[in-house]
Every structure is written in C-alpha cells, then in structure tokens.
Amino acid sequence: MSPQATEQRPSTPVPVPTPTTLNGHTAPVHANGATKIEKRTRTAASELHLPEHNRINPSPSVYQPRYQDLLSNVDNFAIIESTLREGEQFANAFFDTETKLKIARALDEFGVEYIELVSPAASEQSRLDVVAITQLGLKAKILTHIRCHMDDARLAVETGVDGVDVVIGTSSYLRQFSHGKDMTYIIKTATEVIEFIKSKGLEVRFSTEDSFRSDLVDLLQVYKAMDKIGVDRVGIADTVGCANPRQVYELVRTLRGVVSCDIETHFHNDTGCAIANAYAALEAGATHVDTSVLGIGERNGITPLGGFCARMYVANRDYVLSKYKMEKLRDIENLVAEAVQIQVPFNNYITGYCAFTHKAGIHAKAILNNPSTYEILKPEDFGMTRYVSIGHRLTGWNAVKSRVEQLGLALNDEQVKAITNQIKLLADVKPMGIEEVDVLLAHFHREVSRQGVEGQKREGVLQAAAQAAALLEEQRRSSTDLTPQN
Ligand SMILES: [Zn+2]
Numbered sequence: 001m002s003p004q005a006t007e008q009r010p011s012t013p014v015p016v017p018t019p020t021t022l023n024g025h026t027a028p029v030h031a032n033g034a035t036k037i038e039k040r041t042r043t044a045a046s047e048l049h050l051p052e053h054n055r056i057n058p059s060p061s062v063y064q065p066r067y068q069d070l071l072s073n074v075d076n077f078a079i080i081e082s083t084l085r086e087g088e089q090f091a092n093a094f095f096d097t098e099t100k101l102k103i104a105r106a107l108d109e110f111g112v113e114y115i116e117l118v119s120p121a122a123s124e125q126s127r128l129d130v131v132a133i134t135q136l137g138l139k140a141k142i143l144t145h146i147r148c149h150m151d152d153a154r155l156a157v158e159t160g161v162d163g164v165d166v167v168i169g170t171s172s173y174l175r176q177f178s179h180g181k182d183m184t185y186i187i188k189t190a191t192e193v194i195e196f197i198k199s200k201g202l203e204v205r206f207s208t209e210d211s212f213r214s215d216l217v218d219l220l221q222v223y224k225a226m227d228k229i230g231v232d233r234v235g236i237a238d239t240v241g242c243a244n245p246r247q248v249y250e251l252v253r254t255l256r257g258v259v260s261c262d263i264e265t266h267f268h269n270d271t272g273c274a275i276a277n278a279y280a281a282l283e284a285g286a287t288h289v290d291t292s293v294l295g296i297g298e299r300n301g302i303t304p305l306g307g308f309c310a311r312m313y314v315a316n317r318d319y320v321l322s323k324y325k326m327e328k329l330r331d332i333e334n335l336v337a338e339a340v341q342i343q344v345p346f347n348n349y350i351t352g353y354c355a356f357t358h359k360a361g362i363h364a365k366a367i368l369n370n371p372s373t374y375e376i377l378k379p380e381d382f383g384m385t386r387y388v389s390i391g392h393r394l395t396g397w398n399a400v401k402s403r404v405e406q407l408g409l410a411l412n413d414e415q416v417k418a419i420t421n422q423i424k425l426l427a428d429v430k431p432m433g434i435e436e437v438d439v440l441l442a443h444f445h446r447e448v449s450r451q452g453v454e455g456q457k458r459e460g461v462l463q464a465a466a467q468a469a470a471l472l473e474e475q476r477r478s479s480t481d482l483t484p485q486n
Helices: 097-110 124-134 150-157 172-177 183-199 216-228 245-256 274-283 305-315 317-323 326-339 361-369 397-406 413-429 434-456 458-478
Strands: 078-081 114-117 141-147 163-169 203-209 233-238 262-267 288-291
Touching: 078 305, 097 114, 097 124, 097 326, 114 124, 124 141, 141 150, 141 203, 150 163, 150 183, 163 183, 163 233, 183 203, 183 216, 203 216, 203 262, 216 233, 216 245, 233 245, 245 262, 245 274, 262 274, 274 288, 274 305, 288 305, 305 317, 305 326, 361 397, 397 413, 397 434, 413 434, 413 458, 434 458
Parallel strands: 078 114, 078 288, 114 141, 141 163, 163 203, 203 233, 233 262, 262 288
Antiparallel strands: none
C-alpha cells in the first residue's frame, strides 16, 4: 500500500497551500475571440447508417451516456461568469473597483470564456468600472448586461465591451406588474436594440426574464424573431428558481428546434436545482451557462462555478481540465468570499472542508487501496488533498496502518489492530484530532520497542497499547492542547 494513497491533515479545517504546478494537465485553451460554440449537425443515429455497435458510446466512462446523444453539449459549452453582475445582487456584495479588477483577472486566469458585468446604466461608477475592465486586455470576452432599452444600449456600446446581454421580462407577472408591455411592443423594442448593438459590431444576446413562467407560444415567437435578425445567442432565465431539470430539458430542446443561434441559460438556486438544471440544459442542446463564484446572486443565487465544474468534470474530465485551471478555483472562491464577507461552506463542491474527507473505516480501507472506490473527483486535479480521518470510533485498522506507515513506525498488523482498538476506546469518549492519534502511535511504538521480544507477543502488545493510552490521557490532563505551536 503506497503511503501517498492518503495524505493526512490536521483535524481542524486549515487551508491547504495551493500548489504552483498545474497537476500535469495542460493550460486552458481559450477560444479567444472565437467562443461561439461549434455548431453540430443534429442527425439522428438511425440516419447515420452505422452498425449498431458503433452507435454505442465507445467511452469506457460509466459517467457517460451509454448511447451517443447528438443533441448534448455536455462537452461543448462556454461559461458566462456573472460574479461581477449577478454576484453584485448578492445581499452582502459591494465590489469596489480594485476588487472587481482582481476578480476579473482571477476569472480570466481560471479560463472562463466570458465575464459579465453590471450595466453601465446602473451608476456612474459602474460604467467607469466596465470601461476599466475592458482595458485589462483579458482573454475572456467582456459582456455587460442591460435592460432592453435604447438608452442603456447606447451607453453599453461606448464602454469597449465585446458584447451586450439584453434582457426583458416576458412572464405574465412581469408584463402585468413590472414593465406592463405586450409581446408586439417587446419584439419591436428588442429588434431596435439588437439591431443597434449589432450595427456597432458587437456580440449580442437577447434573453427573456422569468422564462419558465412565460407563455411558451410568446417565448418561441420572440426568440424566433430575434434569431431571424441575427442575434448571437438567445437566453433562457429561470429568474425565480422554479424550474426542474425535466422542464429545462423540454424547453431547451423545443427552443433548439426553433432557433439556429446559440442558447444561453441562467438558473437560480431557490430549490437547489441550479446545477442540475444547467446540466439538463446542455444535454438538451444549450451552449452557454451562467455561473457565479460560490453561486452568489439575487436571493440565494445561481449555478455556482465550482459545483458546475464538478458536474461537468464527471461528464468529461479531459474537456474540463483542458479549458479551466481547476486548481485556481479555491483561490477565486476565497477572494470572493472575503470580498463579500462570507465563509466558504463546509460542504462546498470541491473546496469544502470535508469534500475529500473519508471517515468510515470501510470507506477508508477501500480509498487507501483505490481512491476511485469512493471518489469520482480526483482531489489532485483541483489542487486539493485527500484526508482519511482516523481518530474516531468508526475507524478501521487499514486506515491506522496507513498513518503508521506515513509516520515511518515499524509495527506489524497485530500491533496496528491492537492500537486501533485503543483508538476506538478513547474515541468512544471523545473524538481525537490527528495530532492526538500521532502522539498515541508514537507512545505505542516506543512501548513495544522497549518491551523487545515481549512486545511481539499478544500480552505485550495489549499491555503496550494500554500503556500508550494511559500516557496520552496523562498528557491530555497536563496540557489542553497537544497541537505543536508554530
Ligand atoms: Zn439572475
């Protein structure tokens, strides 16, 4: 069993230093100016005249669909990162210019294809910040998000952005209680705004707001009209977080049959479906997904960048690692968490304190033999380390043996089993940190060595284990903290 199979870390959550290497995978390949998603010919498998076995996905991955899905874009998508737009709608968010620049640079380094910014019409400082970010010379395309209004569009095209995301509400709620406009008016205004932005040579997206509570006929009518005048993307937005993956799949698939342009999607997380909805959208042929770091946004936010990447990594690891520098995720999350004064949640995707912690003895044993048994994400792909927790009553002797080997202690299996039993007895009273386990193992090793030949016999082993526990107890009493101070 390789000692590298597990890496122990202290039982208290401490940040693990970010490695400077790229874990051996290639740097992200930026489409850089060509982020429009590659068009695919949507031909049914039956029309391809392939022998039956050729229609079966040749990928050995159990996480891939068994049959080729020609509609699916799970390995052909772009991220529109909206921390600096949707994220600014998070309750705690206030990004000063310097913070915005830092976040934009970090997202660009991570490899997102687009960075979406607050409308320049929001405030004078917002406008200046859009201009400042467009002047950073980032590889990512810079977008700004505006209301479907000529005044906003005029401001937006002067900022130097690569593209403009235009939005208007189409649900009966918004039409009745917000802007009060009918569909004819919406299409007329949108056409004017889109054509103006296009005339300036910029990329343009048209999105409805609250799409899932809009009338389907109205929606398709407006998207069709926008596609006809040459919009680059149409957007579907679950503004209220009401949609489920099946509804998303059906709506996107229907839209895919109606428009030829790209399809962007935006999902709020009110009922915990934001990642699943984004995945379902890509499966149905969507091309772009909106995310924000840690999912921050209006109310409880949108699809989180990290969780979305975890989902997509499982679908196609090589594709995700070729596009995004996943080992930079933790730093970006820490940067944003600090800026909005929140903690990264303990159960956060990939970077959460316990994301790669294995506790149950039976899990630990299998993980030590082959990490894939209980891990679908490789911690090293994200600059993270695996942690096998051993100082508790659910522990197993294989996990303890691995720690013994890491510490370079010469103990045989019978001795490891005896000290494991002692750990369980102690942990029945109070769970132990890794430092305490290490102290116990060191005492035990000293005791069996001191006993010499007796320490090899069963009686001697049990005696040494009891003695080690007694020494630890004594140390616990004399010191409240066994953690080395440094
Ligand atoms: Zn939103």
